[in-house]
Amino acid sequence: MVPAQPWLDGYAVEKGVIRQFVAMPLGSGYSAEAQITGREEHGGLQVIVYPMKRESYECVYPPPFLARPRGSMTFGRVAQDACMGLAPGGRMRQEIFDDPFEPGDWDTQHASRCFVHLANSMVWRAITGQEPPTVPPTAKEYTRAGLPWFEYYGADQVALEGSSILDKLKSVTQLAKQKGDVPLPENEPVTPQKVIQLRAALRKHQVREGEF
Numbered sequence: 532m533v534p535a536q537p538w539l540d541g542y543a544v545e546k547g548v549i550r551q552f553v554a555m556p557l558g559s560g561y562s563a564e565a566q567i568t569g570r571e572e573h574g575g576l577q578v579i580v581y582p583m584k585r586e587s588y589e590c591v592y593p594p595p596f597l598a599r600p601r602g603s604m605t606f607g608r609v610a611q612d613a614c615m616g617l618a619p620g621g622r623m624r625q626e627i628f629d630d631p632f633e634p635g636d637w638d639t640q641h642a643s644r645c646f647v648h649l650a651n652s653m654v655w656r657a658i659t660g661q662e663p664p665t666v667p668p669t670a671k672e673y674t675r676a677g678l679p680w681f682e683y684y685g686a687d688q689v690a691l692e693g694s695s696i697l698d699k700l701k702s703v704t705q706l707a708k709q710k711g712d713v714p715l716p717e718n719e720p721v722t723p724q725k726v727i728q729l730r731a732a733l734r735k736h737q738v739r740e741g742e743f
Contacts, residue, residue: 543627545693550619562616574616575648587636615649619700626690670721680723
């Protein structure tokens, strides 16, 4: 995957700052789709993939390293009535890395798109016939249990500045105050106590720090 983004937890609103993804029912007016377009039609998210042009690929990966067959991946479809959308939540530090290649390196005439539908607990039961696996812990419960938070350090990566459009989105908490609503009563802010820093790779002659 390009760029080398280890995970993606939210909307890039500033350089190094995101607003976390929060699943909310469509029609409630909380989703980014509603705030940007004024309509809520699709929900979920879409992932689109473009292949690299052959000449660009061979410049990066010379012929001896051309990709070998790795099999294929198939995505199943979920129920169309999974009416959930992604809304912006609280702010969190996270860098969204820029593409290190040029736009012309990608073949935009050929693409593959995947639709990801969000299923709430009721739709989960309809799809699987089983109870949802578990109730996810809140951020407060997670922190109280002493579980680690992770921070990724990519020294050779360039972070995007963030979107001026996404920066204007209101969080679920902000909109709830305007609506006089309490959609996520357990959504309390926390200060992470145990943070583990992950690195993409060590530079030449760099030694990994140990714990003593």
